[in-house]
Amino acid sequence: MRMAEAGDAVMGRLIARYGPVDAMEQARRGVLDPGFARDEKDRAEASRRHLDLGRHAAAWAARYTDPAGDLAQGMRRGARLVVPGDVEWPTQLDDLGDGRPFGLWADGQANLRFSCLRSVSVVGARAATAYGTTVAAEFAMSLGGRGWTVISGGAYGIDGAAHRGALASGTPTVVVLACGTDTCYPSAHEDLFHAVRQQGVVISEWPPGAHPTRLRFLIRNRVIAALSRGTVVVQAAARSGALNTATHAWSLNRQLMAVPGPITTDVSAGCHVLIRQGKAVCVTSAEEIIELVGSIGDDLAPEQRGPVQPRDGLNDETRRVLEAIPARGATGPAVIAVAAGVDIGTALACLGALAAAGFVENVDRGWRLRPAARR
Amino acid sequence: MRMAEAGDAVMGRLIARYGPVDAMEQARRGVLDPGFARDEKDRAEASRRHLDLGRHAAAWAARYTDPAGDLAQGMRRGARLVVPGDVEWPTQLDDLGDGRPFGLWADGQANLRFSCLRSVSVVGARAATAYGTTVAAEFAMSLGGRGWTVISGGAYGIDGAAHRGALASGTPTVVVLACGTDTCYPSAHEDLFHAVRQQGVVISEWPPGAHPTRLRFLIRNRVIAALSRGTVVVQAAARSGALNTATHAWSLNRQLMAVPGPITTDVSAGCHVLIRQGKAVCVTSAEEIIELVGSIGDDLAPEQRGPVQPRDGLNDETRRVLEAIPARGATGPAVIAVAAGVDIGTALACLGALAAAGFVENVDRGWRLRPAARR
Incomplete structure (x- = not known):
């Protein structure tokens, strides 16, 4: 399912390279050809996936009614398609293995690869409190001020506050959408996305014109987690989409961090669960975040201590x-x-x-x- | 220094048992006689402490101008002296080793030993916020409602809120003072201590009439930590007395727990440091506390989860x-x-x-x- 969805973006590019007839075959063989297998076990696994993929092929074909049109339309709307091997491709996405996007549509002044070299994902609930948005904006501003790029999902609440804080610091910020880069979702963030295009970059796996669906948000989250060196969950209720991003970060061995908050509000409960489970490190300042995601020894946080008496x-x-x-x-x-x-x-x-x-x-x-x- | 201070209470009792002349010698030999040593290393250690103690002997003697009078006065003021070996002695204090109090003055209806069998210390800053005192009171009330005794220091802020919550639940609570049990410090807590005497017990290492000093607060904290199965720090700034209690609990292998709070106020900073250092477990409800201090398997907290959708x-x-x-x-x-x-x-x-x-x-x-x- 994930692979099928993730394929949207690359089809246009493949068609441009190989022509419409061979495009799907190339896409399949590029990742899954059993001939690439190193040993018997690999071969069995590759064959199994080959069959799995076959089941999705009909659904794929139904969707790509006009891949060449998609590509042309994307270009017209100002988005460029970045695929593995391009100089702008962020190679850390290779850690996703088979789940790696086939390509990313990017719209914005900043170079995606360079922006994400030193980057932190700041995510959280859409129904955030003033405490949450304040913390997200301050963290993002401090991270930006120290040369770190903030990556988030462009949603209401924590995501939006994080992007705004990053913009205020004058550094690039990366919005990872679950719809086409030309689709403004939520629509109230039109000005925000416009500002991000000037200073950072808006990216998506889906071609321009694609609408967001619940499933696409969940698929998108793995890219937010994989692009950065670590993910900070600022606020998340016990069952928040941000915890899905956190799970991806954790299983990718990225640093996972969570911000504590009052136990009297539900919206920090997910953060506390992550801390209690030992999955996330409790962070209370941008310095502590940088210490975790930065180079060992170079980016140490000052020790927390009381005033000298x-x-x-x-x-x-x-x-x-x-x-x-x-x-x-x-x-x-x-x-x-x-x-x-x-x-x-x-x-x-x-x-x-x-x-x-x-x-x-x-x-x-x-x-x-x-x-x-x-x- | 600690041993010298801790000796106050027992001197009167020893004098009653052995007469004034031999009392100090007995106190010293009871713990430190090299004859009790099991091997050469033990003997050397005992001798060294014997000498250390000698240095304090003169200061001791100067203080106990009238130990028999102390004892009589204590009894007159309603306090009983509990010493190791008494049926009311809480034997978990033996974990303090040489730092074990020589005795405890107790004033209140509740039996000290029974009250502390299933107990949790709830401590924190005096300069607490409304969030902190609300959490302390709610935790204490829930703990009391489940049959757990709350132990604290009777100070302003978190301590007082914890005692009040415990009283509201109708269970005993234990106030550990850094002054005589007849001295009301802070004086605004006179009604609170009166209520505790009716339903719980007020205890102190120091004889009635003793005044609190900064050092005595620090000495007292080890008793709060040792009496209970675990210590919860509800709010503590980066340099709070509550962190001293936390350190004792940690070094005694008692469960150490801390409550998260907003990172935008200083008064939770100490809690977050304990959580970040891995010394304290992040707790967000009384159930989670009981799971940690209770019997394995019997007192499991319900898993934190979002609503079923x-x-x-x-x-x-x-x-x-x-x-x-x-x-x-x-x-x-x-x-x-x-x-x-x-x-x-x-x-x-x-x-x-x-x-x-x-x-x-x-x-x-x-x-x-x-x-x-x-x-």
Whole structure:
């Protein structure tokens, strides 16, 4: 089914190369000719697929009523067809094996191959919350600012926010559609797709004029996962299309990442499941994403840590004296000395130093913490 | 330092048993007498600690000016002293080794040992958000409703919300203080602690009258971690006291859990660090907590899954027909048949069934999805 659907785009090109009669035969032999098999097992597998493919052949033929027309129409509408072997072909799609698209229609200024060399897919629910779209846009902007291309599906919610964030950073972004590159779905994203064509590229496996179907969204998702070095799921309910993309990324051994969110909304539940299953790494910043998808050693994220506190600079004895002072109320130096385990002279010296540094103050009933130094 | 602090409580009891002169010697030998060593390595280690302890002896002696008075005062104020060997002693504290408290002052109706047999520590930031306190209270209420005791530190924020949730469920809850059980810190929690005494128990290593210090909070945290089968960090900034409790739970091989939250607030950052480091399991419901701390097989959480959708019940052919219908607009049955890879008769039969089930409708331009069936 997947292979049959994926074949749409290449048929026009094959016809241009081989003529209409041999086109389908070439398409089949190019991937599946049993003569290419290396051993007996390979041969059996190839034969089996050959038969499987035969079942789809009639359906294929019914669809390609006018492949040459498709190709001409695509060109007229500004889309170029990129196939394996072209300089613009992103070779990481070869990881899809037999599921590799036969070709991609591309419409936009950016070079598809170069744009995707350092790229991250940012995906998520269409019914996203403000939290989700904010995070998606900020991640995309930071990724773009560090030279990373953002890939997504151009849908409402997380996808759209990610593309917009990437555009704001001035770097290319790649929209992978489940319909022809000339079809604007959703239609409210016409301006967005127009901007992406200027700065990035809009791609699709399906020829111009093709409409989106539920199945095509699912087929499309494997390309989003395979094009990038890793996929970030920003928000996804327990049964979201974004989890389908996540599954592809995971099975392709791409980095899979998920953004945590409030457990009180359904729309992060899918992210939490991925994290709980150990499939996705919990990420909270663009730096953490780049550390995972970047080169080992070159793209390390700064370690998450709290602010350095003034008391970190104290020596051991002085810190013990400070910690021996009750959280509220004032205490005499003798009691403090005992609690800190130091003699009274040391305690007084330390208290003086602490007062000078603004940690404590001397009141009529003894020494007490100043508000800023309280735990 | 920790051992010196932890000794406060037991001194009064030891004096009552052995008389004032031998009390300290007994305390020291009870844990550290080199005569108990099993081999040469043990003996060397015991001797070293013996010397370490000697350094603290003078500070100890200075503090216990009136241990017998402490004991009498504690009893007068309603607190009982529980020491190892008593029937009320929670033996899981033995996992602390040398760091085990010498005794615990307890004030409340509930039996400490029984209350802690099935217990979870719920801890977190004092500067919690409404999201954090809501989650803490709901978790505690659900845990209580399933017969689990909630242990926490009685502080503002997460701690207080957890105790309140547990009280609402009608089960005992345990407050572990860093000051005497008669000292109300924070003072705004006087009503809360009063309610806990009626339904649960308030405990402390320090004798009645002791004030909280920064160090005592840190010492106290190991008891919170050791008393329960697992610790849940609901909210914690990157440098929160709750992370200290988490570290104790982790090094004691107790289950460590953390609740995810928005990455846009600082107060969940510590939770995310624990999850990223693989130290804490990401938990999103009380069921998931109980699965981790409960008996294997008996306390499984229901698997997180999305709602069952009507289309799950369709057979393969009908689903393919449904998925072949464009996401918007209407299409003729011939186009649908080709896209689904079925013949026209099958397509029409499936479309009829789908219309009867409410997935599609027939309009003048063909068949289209009804709004509820759109992807």
